[in-house]
Amino acid sequence: MKKSALTAFMLAISCSAQNLTEVLEQGEQVFAKSCATGYCHGVKGGPGGAPRLVGRHFDQAFINGVVTRGVPDTGMPSFATKLSRPDLVAVVAYVATLNGVTNPNIGAAGAAATTSFRPRLTGEGARGARLFSEAVRGFGRCSTCHEVGDLGTSVAAPIAKVPASATELKSLGTPDVKTAMMDGESMPVLVLSEGKQSIVFYDLTAAPPVQRNAEPGSVKFTDGSNWRHSSVIKSYDDSELAAILTYLRAVVKP
Amino acid sequence: MIVSMRFALFLFAISSALAQDAGATRADWPHYGGTQFSWRYSSLDQINTTNVKALTPVWMFQTGDYAENLQATPIVVDGVMYVITARARVFALDAATGRVIWHYQYPEPPRSVPGFVGNRGVAVGDGKVFFGTKDDYMVALDQKSGRLLWRVNIDDARQCGCNITAAPLVVKDKVLVGGTGGDGAHRGYITAFNTRNGRLAWRWYVIPGPGEKGNETWKGDSWKFGGGAPWLTGSFDPALNLVYWGTGNAASDFYDAERVVAGADKSKDVNLYTASVVALDADTGKLRWHFQEVPDDLWDYDSAYEVLLIDREIRGRLRQTLVHMNKSGLTSVLDRLTGEFLGTFSVPEVRTWISGVTEDGKLVGRNEPQLGKTITVCPSAAGAKSWNSMAYSPRTGFLYVPVNEICNDITPNNRAPEEGRGYMNGDFPMKLAPGRTTYSHVDAWDPVTGKRAWSMPYKYLLLASMLATAGDLVFSGNPEGEFFALDAKSGDKVWSYQTGAGNRGSAVSYAVNGRQYVGTPTGWHVSVVGALAQSLFPDQDWRLGSTLVVFALPESSR
Numbered sequence: 001m002k003k004s005a006l007t008a009f010m011l012a013i014s015c016s017a018q019n020l021t022e023v024l025e026q027g028e029q030v031f032a033k034s035c036a037t038g039y040c041h042g043v044k045g046g047p048g049g050a051p052r053l054v055g056r057h058f059d060q061a062f063i064n065g066v067v068t069r070g071v072p073d074t075g076m077p078s079f080a081t082k083l084s085r086p087d088l089v090a091v092v093a094y095v096a097t098l099n100g101v102t103n104p105n106i107g108a109a110g111a112a113a114t115t116s117f118r119p120r121l122t123g124e125g126a127r128g129a130r131l132f133s134e135a136v137r138g139f140g141r142c143s144t145c146h147e148v149g150d151l152g153t154s155v156a157a158p159i160a161k162v163p164a165s166a167t168e169l170k171s172l173g174t175p176d177v178k179t180a181m182m183d184g185e186s187m188p189v190l191v192l193s194e195g196k197q198s199i200v201f202y203d204l205t206a207a208p209p210v211q212r213n214a215e216p217g218s219v220k221f222t223d224g225s226n227w228r229h230s231s232v233i234k235s236y237d238d239s240e241l242a243a244i245l246t247y248l249r250a251v252v253k254p
Numbered sequence: 255m256i257v258s259m260r261f262a263l264f265l266f267a268i269s270s271a272l273a274q275d276a277g278a279t280r281a282d283w284p285h286y287g288g289t290q291f292s293w294r295y296s297s298l299d300q301i302n303t304t305n306v307k308a309l310t311p312v313w314m315f316q317t318g319d320y321a322e323n324l325q326a327t328p329i330v331v332d333g334v335m336y337v338i339t340a341r342a343r344v345f346a347l348d349a350a351t352g353r354v355i356w357h358y359q360y361p362e363p364p365r366s367v368p369g370f371v372g373n374r375g376v377a378v379g380d381g382k383v384f385f386g387t388k389d390d391y392m393v394a395l396d397q398k399s400g401r402l403l404w405r406v407n408i409d410d411a412r413q414c415g416c417n418i419t420a421a422p423l424v425v426k427d428k429v430l431v432g433g434t435g436g437d438g439a440h441r442g443y444i445t446a447f448n449t450r451n452g453r454l455a456w457r458w459y460v461i462p463g464p465g466e467k468g469n470e471t472w473k474g475d476s477w478k479f480g481g482g483a484p485w486l487t488g489s490f491d492p493a494l495n496l497v498y499w500g501t502g503n504a505a506s507d508f509y510d511a512e513r514v515v516a517g518a519d520k521s522k523d524v525n526l527y528t529a530s531v532v533a534l535d536a537d538t539g540k541l542r543w544h545f546q547e548v549p550d551d552l553w554d555y556d557s558a559y560e561v562l563l564i565d566r567e568i569r570g571r572l573r574q575t576l577v578h579m580n581k582s583g584l585t586s587v588l589d590r591l592t593g594e595f596l597g598t599f600s601v602p603e604v605r606t607w608i609s610g611v612t613e614d615g616k617l618v619g620r621n622e623p624q625l626g627k628t629i630t631v632c633p634s635a636a637g638a639k640s641w642n643s644m645a646y647s648p649r650t651g652f653l654y655v656p657v658n659e660i661c662n663d664i665t666p667n668n669r670a671p672e673e674g675r676g677y678m679n680g681d682f683p684m685k686l687a688p689g690r691t692t693y694s695h696v697d698a699w700d701p702v703t704g705k706r707a708w709s710m711p712y713k714y715l716l717l718a719s720m721l722a723t724a725g726d727l728v729f730s731g732n733p734e735g736e737f738f739a740l741d742a743k744s745g746d747k748v749w750s751y752q753t754g755a756g757n758r759g760s761a762v763s764y765a766v767n768g769r770q771y772v773g774t775p776t777g778w779h780v781s782v783v784g785a786l787a788q789s790l791f792p793d794q795d796w797r798l799g800s801t802l803v804v805f806a807l808p809e810s811s812r
Contacts, residue, residue, distance in 0.1 A: 033669065037676020038437040039370075039782040042683065047789040049782040070365040074321065075781045078365040133413055135441065135673065136478060138457065143410060150366065153407045198401075203451065210406045210452035 020093075023086075023106045027094025030087045040075065045098040050075060053095055060096040060104050067092050081150050121250060128247025131240050139207035140235035142244060148251060155190065155202050155209045162248045166241035170230040177204060177227045182212075182219040188227035207232060277563065277646065278724070281765040283330040286375050286421040287643060288762070290490040291563040294645035295722045296763035300770035301807060302725030306739050306749045308811050312771070313352035315802040319343050323758055323777030323784070324800040326375040327421060327719070330764040331397075335773070338373045338385050339800060342393075346383075346400060349773075350766040352804065356400030363389035367411050368674075369434065370781050374487070374641070375421030375760075377429060380449035384429045386418025392431055392447055404452035408433065414440050415674030416483060425490045425497055425536050428455045436483030436502030436528075436556070437678050439671035444484055444499055446539060456539030460484060460501045460527050468526035476513040479671040481505030482528035486641055489561040491574075494591060496533045496542060498561040498576060504528040507554040507635075508623045508666040508680025514550055524550040529557045531578045531586065533593060543593030547580040552622050553607050553664070554635035554678065555581040560643045562653070566702050568596055577646070577653065577701045582607060583638025585653075586615065587701050599704035601657050601697060602638040604687040607631050623664040623680060632661035634684050636783050643760060645720035645728065650742050652698040652707055654728045656716035659687040659694065660790065684786055693790075696720070696730065698745060708745035714794065715787045719760035721772070729772055731757020733787065733796040737774050737803065755799030758784055773804040 028044075035041045039049030046054060067088060070078035079088060093104040121129050133143035133151045143152030146159060157176070163169040180189040180201060190209070192200040199219055202209040204227050233241065277291035280298070288294045301309060315337075317324060322340035329336045335349040342360035347353065367389045376385045382403060383395040390411040394403045408431070411417045416435025423430045428446045436442050446455040460482035462468035469477055481504050488499030504513060504525040514524050527541070529548035534541055548555045562577040568587075576590035583601040588594060595615045609619025623629055637658065644655040662682040671677045686693050692711040699706055714733055721729040722742060731737040737757055738750035756778025763772045777799035778784055788796060 033672070033675060036681070038678060039786070040676070043681040046683065047785075048683075049785050051785070052789075072321075072365070075370040077368045081366050082368075133410065135414065136463065139454065143413070144407075151410060151413050153410065203404075203453070206453050208407050208454060210404050212404045212452070213402045 020103070020106060023090045024094050024097060026087070027090035027092070030083065030091040031094055034079070034083065035091065045095065054098040056099055058095070058099045060092060060101055063095045063099070064092045067095075121247065124243045124246040125250045126247075128243035128245065131236065131244050132247060137235045140232075142233070144208050145232070148248070153208075159248060159252050162245055162252050166238040166245070169241055169245065170233065172229040174227070174229060177225045178221045178223055179225045180219050180221050182214060188225035189221070191221060276565075278648065279764070282332065283328065283762040283764045284378065285329070286327050286377065286423065286487045287489065287560055290423070290425070290492070292489045292560045292643070293562055293564070293648075293722070294643055294720060294760070295647055295724075297724045298763055298765055298770045299724040300765070301723065301727065301763075301772065303727060303741055303748060305807060305811065306725070306727055308807050309739070309749055309751070309772070309805045310808060311751070311803055312806045313804050315345070315347060315352045315804075317343065317345065317800040317802070320798065320800050322371045322781065322800070323756070323779040323798060324775035324802065325372055325759050325779065326775060327760040328762050328773055328775070328802065329376055329378045330762065331378050333766045336376050336378055336383050337775070337802060338376045340371045340373055342373055342385060342387050344376060344383060344385065344395060344400065349764060349771065350769070352802070358395055358400040358402070360387055360393065363387070363411075367417075368415055369411060369417040370419065372419045372779070372781070374419055377422040377424045379424030379429070380427065382449060384422045384424065384449070386420065386422060386431050386433075388417050390414075390417045390433065392418070392422065392429065392445075392452070394429075394449070394452060406447060406452045406454075408445055413674050415676075416440050420485055421487045423487050423490065423497075424449065428536070430488065430497065432484035432486065432488070432499060432558075434483055434485045435674075436481035436485065436505060436558075437507060437554070438481075438675055439479035439505065439673050439677040440483060441478055441480060442483030442502055444488075444534070444539070458534055458539040458541065462526065471515065471524045471526045473513055473515050479505060479673065479677060480513055480525060480528065481507070481677070484558055485556075486558045486560065489563050490536060491563055491590060494574075495536045496590070497536045498531060498533055498563065498590065500557040500559050500561060500578060501528055501530050501532060502556040502558045503548075503551045503554050503581075505677045506669075506671070506679035508552060508664055508678060508682070509625065509668050510550055510552055511668065522549075529555060529580065531557060531561060531576065531588065533590065545586060545588055545593050545595065547578070547584060547586055548582065548617070552620075553582065553631055554682070555607075557581070559639070559641065562644070562646050563590055564646060564701065566651070568702055575701070579639060579644065579655070581633075581635075581637040581639070583633055583657065584611065585699070585701070597704055599699065601655055601699065602633045602659060604632040604659050604661065604690075606661070607633075623666040625666055625668060628663050628665040630661055630663050632687055633658065634660040634662035635682050636660055636662075636684060636786055640717050640783050642717055642719040642758070645722035647722040647726075647728075647742055649724060649726060650698070651700055651702070652742065653701055654720040654722055654742070655697045655699055656718070656720060656730060657695050657697055658715045658717075659690060660684050660715070661687050684790060686790055696728070696740060696745065698742070710740060710745040710747065714791055717783065717787060718757040718774075721761040721763060723763055729761045729763075729774070731759070731761070731774060731776070733757065733778055733794070735776070735797060737761070737776075751805070753801070753803045754797065755801065756796035769806055771804050771806045773802055776801050776803055
């Protein structure tokens with residue numbers, strides 16, 4: 001072997017070793033934060049509320065399958081959308097080392113370490129993302145009725161067009177909202193289905209919306225309602241609404 | 255004078271009779287804790303110490319949902335039993351035969367929804383059957399048909415890392431429920447919905463927000479992620495219109511520097527209202543009073559457990575008390591009108607987290623986890639008792655408590671919180687308490703004297719609820735599958751039956767057409783404390799399952 005080729009080979013080895021060490025360290029951190037938590041797996045894969053993961057002779061493909069898909073009917077969820085791709089690869093590689101796999105495949109994980117599963121948001125967009133589902137607002141947050149990305153409840157249809165301004169957002173007319181008459185009470189509703197067995201709609205009288213299943217004939221709908229989008233977004237000021245719109249423009253695909 | 259004295263005695267007799275009645279179930283088992291006083295005590299005495307040996311299975315019901323075990327307390331109303339499985343399959347059964355009247359299957363939430371699979375029961379009221387779900391909904395079914403009436407989202411499970419495993423509690427025209435998530439970066443709460451239409455009635459946050467009293471006990475923004483999740487079921491006193499609930503531990507669990515106010519005086523309440531018992535106005539959810547059992551909790555000692563409302567004479571005065579156990583096994587006796595502290599006692603035999611408690615209930619000699627160190631703490635974060643309930647018999651005046659003797663080695667860390675993700679900040683491997691041959695016991699405790707009347711040891715752990723009856727029997731089960739009856743006065747085992755799977759549920763007693771039944775859910779469980787328990791006894795293979803086993807006396811012997 002020529003000297004230059006040997007050098008290149010050595011360099012490649014040390015590079016990937018360096019990379020593997022980093023990825024495994026990252027995997028250990030992800031494991032500590034996402035797996036050895038609460039009453040789930042024990043620290044470093046030891047026994048805990050969930051099964052022991054160390055020394056089980058799992059191969060990497062098996063671990064990858066379990067982490068990606070979860071285990072049906074158990075507390076083990078799918079982490080496919082919970083972890084960024086590099087974090088997922090790293091944690092799978094780490095668990096593999098707990099099972100005697102000395103040189104786990106980390107693919108392009110190292111190189112891809114800066115690309116995230118979710119769009120990277122900064123400034124106003126990041127602030128908007130936070131505001132959209134901010135827990136301290138209780139049921140007064142956007143995500144009470146809108147699902148964007150993997151957060152929120154899909155009461156409303158997916159957002160197709162992002163309003164141009166906070167003013168437009170507040171004045172949004174929603175022709176889908178009707179008025180229902182049921183048990184002598186009138187309420188603004190979003191009708192989901194009118195089947196032969198049951199009529200399904202959301203009662204929008206107050207947040208959070210309540211899904212009601214009524215027997216056919218027990219409820220009557222008329223077009224139009226007194227429901228206004230402006231009344232359910234009152235927890236936000238105009239600057240916050242503008243940030244939310246910036247966020248939505250970044251993530252909503254028309 | 256004599257007349258008025260007699261009248262006073264008469265009044266006393268009435269009030270104590272009322273007190274004896276309020277917490278006892280009769281033919282029905284209408285609420286999670288039996289009645290809203292949560293005694294898990296049946297006034298039925300057809301099955302008693304003299305005939306219990308003849309007790310025999312009369313029907314069984316296999317739920318078919320073997321994802322996890324059957325943990326739910328069955329609810330029985332007018333001869334119909336309502337029971338829910340781990341994956342929220344709800345059954346209405348003929349309580350005398352086990353025949354299925356209706357069956358409802360809640361749609362399986364997507365795999366991406368986090369949280370443990372398990373459900374501790376439905377609530378029945380206003381012609382409806384209510385339950386919480388893994389994807390954090392409250393659901394109402396028609397009690398007669400099982401038809402879905404309404405469902406409402408409580409929180410975004412994917413964001414908060416929280417969901418519902420507890421049975422809801424029906425209080426007048428509302429249905430109340432607490433959620434999980436207190437070991438994560440989350441802010442716990444109790445939510446009340448109108449039973450009629452599912453609309454939000456009120457929500458009470460365990461941790462006060464900015465501007466609210468108590469928020470000053472939290473450092474910076476730590477109140478947003480301070481835990482406190484009230485993950486079990488409370489009680490209700492209709493005469494006082496007060497709801498009582500226990501709250502969860504503070505988060506992060508084992509490391510407090512980011513949540514306590516710097517330089518805070520430990521003798522003052524900190525991190526309100528975690529690890530506390532609270533009294534809320536049933537109509538508004540407003541806090542009336544609180545009693546914090548573990549200020550600045552550092553051991554994952556929730557106060558989320560059941561709240562027993564018991565009227566007893568204390569120091570010559572009939573008191574409306576409340577008895578409540580913290581996960582540490584420290585058990586408080588309070589005046590339930592005012593929250594006044596009346597007494598406390600500690601149930602585990604091995605205790606290292608504190609050296610004692612003062613006469614007014616203050617903790618002494620706190621053995622606190624410290625960054626960079628590992629300390630052994632007993633009892634463990636799995637609890638001197640787990641979530642399974644104790645029982646109370648007004649006939650003996652004893653509380654019946656399953657107690658476990660486990661310790662854990664706590665090594666704290668200081669990771670930053672991430673919303674909805676685990677935020678325990680510590681490793682806490684469990685181990686058996688040293689120098690013992692038995693690791694659990696059923697105890698009889700007198701809440702007035704704080705004395706233990708008897709104790710029945712068991713070699714493994716006890717993780718099933720207690721049931722007390724007017725037949726002076728105490729029923730429970732063990733992980734080996736044995737469902738047993740103890741003499742309520744002596745603790746002697748007077749009967750047992752091998753149910754074929756580990757017991758981790760909550761037995762009930764009820765009557766149909768004059769015949770008394772005792773029913774118990776069975777099946778060991780494979781996650782959380784069940785798995786922790788199993789890992790302590792690796793040679794044991796406690797069997798899973800999901801079956802209701804119902805017992806009665808033979809028709810001929812009644």
